[in-house]
Every structure is written in structure tokens, then in C-alpha cells.
Amino acid sequence: MDDAERTFLADLFALLGPVALRAMFGGHGLYHDGIIIGIVVDGEVYLKTDAQTQPIFAAAGGEPFVYVSRQRTVAMSYWSVPAEAMESATEMLPWARLAHAAALRTAVRKPAARTRRK
Template sequence: MSAALIAHLQDLCAQSGHLTARAMFGGYGIYLDGLLIGVLIEDALYLKADDQTSARFEKAGGAPYVYMGQQRPIAMSYWSLPEEALESSEALQPWLRLAQEAALRKPAKKPVTKSRKPAR
């Protein structure tokens, strides 16, 4: 089903940009014009949210993707959408915009540097 869902998402997102999917986390990372905006897990789309946008997802009936960590459940910063959002491009547009905004606000990871031992 994932291939069909990815093709459907590509059709819905055509006017917003170029959507691609890359295998990750046992599902797929969803990229819009090269920016990671969501994940497709267990044939469900979850879009990127942050402190500024998660309340909008929650108000629309969405929930964060939660997986079981080693000791407790862990909520990710990717939220489900209302079903009608996947019915048309127009219905999906506001959610894509929120996901893009959240992804752009996310700070870049600092490069990992090797610690140097002091010279003796």
C-alpha cells in the first residue's frame, strides 16, 4: 500500500513542490523540494510539527506518532492529519505549509567533532 499512498501524495502535492520518499525508520521519510516534512509509517502520513504548530494539529484531531522506546513510549514531532486532508490538494495545502514552516525552524544539528586529547 505504501507505493500507492506515496503516488497519491505526489499527486496531491504537485502544485506545492516535488515530493519524494526515502526509506527510513521502518517507513519512509517524506520530502518536499528536498526538505524533510513528514514520515509515512504503517501506511499513515505524519507531518512535522513543533511548539508553534502542534496545537493546530491537535485541534484538528491529530496525534503525534508514538513508538515504544526501551523503557517508555516516545512521542515524535510528527503529527497525524484529519482524514479529509488527504482527499484533495486544497485540503492538504495548509498542513504542508505548517510542516514546511516547522521543518525550516528546526535548528541544524551541530557537526560531530572528535575531541582532541591535550598534547603531553
């Protein structure tokens, strides 16, 4: 991903707040407040969904990110956004908020460290 793409995505999500991009599995993870809210693969943005938000993305024409692993197709919980959302930060904001809320609900929390008895 080049600097222009990074700047575009930072501007697109600016109304939500700062985002960070981290390379992962041939694409990039899109993070806000330290949690992953989306992925960017081959220039396409897919945002985090859960049981509450997936129907909203589907109703807007979104589709899940799908990959093939060991000769089986795997659909992930990251869905495409409407084309209009890619045009401005204002249009992206409601989708970014939905993704952030889904990510907060599904965030994997590390279990508390066990203390050893002496």
C-alpha cells in the first residue's frame, strides 16, 4: 500500500478518528482505538460486522470478504461498504461507526494472567 492510499483511507475515516493500517495476510488491517475494524484487500475496504450489523450491510448491497483455504471457501465477518461510502468521510462515518461497534462487541479479550503459587 502506498502513501497516497494510506492518506486516502486516513481522510476517509477521519470523522471516526485516527486509524492505523497494519500489513497482514496479503492485505492490511484497519485499526481504530487499538482494535481491528476492517481490512483492505486489493484496494477494497471491508468493515467488521456481527449478528447485529451484518443485515444492515447486506441490505445496502454489501458482500462478505471471501477467501479459499484448503480447497474450501471461507466467508469472513468483514463486509464491503456501499460505493457512496468510499466517496467521502461523511458517507463513511455511519458504516465506520457500525464496524467499530461490532468490533467492540466481538473483541477478543485476553484472559487475566494467572499467578503462580509458591
